[in-house]
Amino acid sequence: MYTIGMNILERIEELRTQRGLSVYELTEMSGLSENTIYHWYAKISEPSLKGIMGICKALDITLETFFCPLTKDALTYKQKELLELFDGCTREEQEAIITMLRMKTKMN
Numbered sequence: 001m002y003t004i005g006m007n008i009l010e011r012i013e014e015l016r017t018q019r020g021l022s023v024y025e026l027t028e029m030s031g032l033s034e035n036t037i038y039h040w041y042a043k044i045s046e047p048s049l050k051g052i053m054g055i056c057k058a059l060d061i062t063l064e065t066f067f068c069p070l071t072k073d074a075l076t077y078k079q080k081e082l083l084e085l086f087d088g089c090t091r092e093e094q095e096a097i098i099t100m101l102r103m104k105t106k107m108n
Contacts, residue, residue, distance in 0.1 A: 008047050009040055011066060015059050029058035 016026050027034045032054050039045040047055075056066050060076050086094060 008052065012037075012040075012047075012055055015055075015061070015066075019059065026055065026058055030054035031058075 012026075016023070021029070023037055024034060027037050030051075032051055036045075036051060040047050040051075052066065053063065056063055057077075059066075060078065062077065062080070065076070086097065089097065
């Protein structure tokens, strides 16, 4: 869990290990080069916003979740997309979606 004293590299390491990813896997998923992340760890360079956004995309989290994981409103990109699509539905369509999801949950 990200704390005020935690730095960005510690947060990346925490999230990476939580998901069981190697540094190589994270670089592949994020579109960053291995050198970029290794340079961060070696303190040769610091993570850029673009780099952090790549990490977030690879981990399917938002920047908000990266920096403020304790927020109840922190959602993944997919969750945000689902809410946006849901908000665009009529009340009847929303009720149908909720009913369908409840039925699916009961089946599992």
